Amino acid sequence: MKKYFAILLNIGFWACYFILIGILIALYNKSSPPAGDHVARMTNAFKNLFLFAILPSAITYILYYLVLFPKYLQQRKFWLALAFGLAIAVGAAVLSYILHRYLIETGRVLDMDEGGKNGRSTAVKVIMVTSFINLIAGVIALSIKGFTTWVSEIRLKELLKEKNYEMEMALVKSQLDPHLLFNTINNIDALILKDAVKASNYLNQLSGIMRFILYETKTEQILLHKEVEYLEKYIALQKIRTANQNYVNFSVTGVMGNKLIAPMVFIPFIENAFKHTNNKKIENAITIDIFVNDDNVRLLCANKFDPRPSARQPDSGLGNELIRKRLDLLYKGKHSLRVDKTNELYSIDLMIPNG
Numbered sequence: 001m002k003k004y005f006a007i008l009l010n011i012g013f014w015a016c017y018f019i020l021i022g023i024l025i026a027l028y029n030k031s032s033p034p035a036g037d038h039v040a041r042m043t044n045a046f047k048n049l050f051l052f053a054i055l056p057s058a059i060t061y062i063l064y065y066l067v068l069f070p071k072y073l074q075q076r077k078f079w080l081a082l083a084f085g086l087a088i089a090v091g092a093a094v095l096s097y098i099l100h101r102y103l104i105e106t107g108r109v110l111d112m113d114e115g116g117k118n119g120r121s122t123a124v125k126v127i128m129v130t131s132f133i134n135l136i137a138g139v140i141a142l143s144i145k146g147f148t149t150w151v152s153e154i155r156l157k158e159l160l161k162e163k164n165y166e167m168e169m170a171l172v173k174s175q176l177d178p179h180l181l182f183n184t185i186n187n188i189d190a191l192i193l194k195d196a197v198k199a200s201n202y203l204n205q206l207s208g209i210m211r212f213i214l215y216e217t218k219t220e221q222i223l224l225h226k227e228v229e230y231l232e233k234y235i236a237l238q239k240i241r242t243a244n245q246n247y248v249n250f251s252v253t254g255v256m257g258n259k260l261i262a263p264m265v266f267i268p269f270i271e272n273a274f275k276h277t278n279n280k281k282i283e284n285a286i287t288i289d290i291f292v293n294d295d296n297v298r299l300l301c302a303n304k305f306d307p308r309p310s311a312r313q314p315d316s317g318l319g320n321e322l323i324r325k326r327l328d329l330l331y332k333g334k335h336s337l338r339v340d341k342t343n344e345l346y347s348i349d350l351m352i353p354n355g
Helices: 003-030 036-074 076-104 117-174 178-194 196-218 226-239 267-275 320-331
Strands: 250-252 286-294 295-306 337-340 345-353
Touching: 003 036, 003 117, 003 295, 036 076, 036 117, 076 267, 178 196, 178 286, 196 226, 226 267, 226 286, 267 286, 267 295, 267 345
Parallel strands: 250 286
Antiparallel strands: 286 295, 295 345, 337 345
């Protein structure tokens, strides 16, 4: 929510509050007898209203708005919020009474005795009435703060959805790797004369990948088996570039059924595994395992790499921070991601809930 809207709500409340006080002063002036010093009576009336209606209410309002709501009520500390709320209202009332009683010379404006039972009784009544007024101001402060916070959270969720959409689009674009596309087309072109059937199969897989990226990823969730089919096609196209049949070890354990998953959650990790695996002649250079059970889906992906600086690949695609942000948006507080890196092995362990 725009800050000026919250400011306008606060100004609107206090404008109405002061209008009410003005009406009370006007009624007091109208009902007062004409005898006596009119200026002195109005001055005393204003002092009383300021000390018992404006100052304590303002203190309560500000503390409820800036402290009580964000620190206690919003954190679901309801009993503490109630205790501190009462303490603030009563404390502000006591402070206003002390200021009136000992710091401002107002004579016997409220017919308060200098001592005795009548004075104590009047003090208790004044503090109780002032506390009640403070509580009303405090409740209004909580209502305004709660409303503005609620609207702000709705707006924040909308912004998060927009950000999530933008990151998904960035993710989609990152998957259209020109190198993969060009290399795959060149490999298929070289296969056409040698093995037309195999070349046609790879071409269909490439077509399936592009169809998946362009059409299947537009929804918030897809069937898990479609995501796995996409991974299989992606891995198959990567394997064209090596004669090593055991270059990649990919397995899925469990029943996928109708389980749902956010589209393209696994591919950034698998893509990075291929990009940073230098030697394609190594056995099981990349190991990808997916485990499916009733509650969650787990991805284990590990790749061997050459730790020498000269063998490192330039970083491209989605970085780890962007991947983590997307996971936080999709599965905030419901997923786990662990990354381990040794001298020659990089591995990730990702757990996300079904649906």
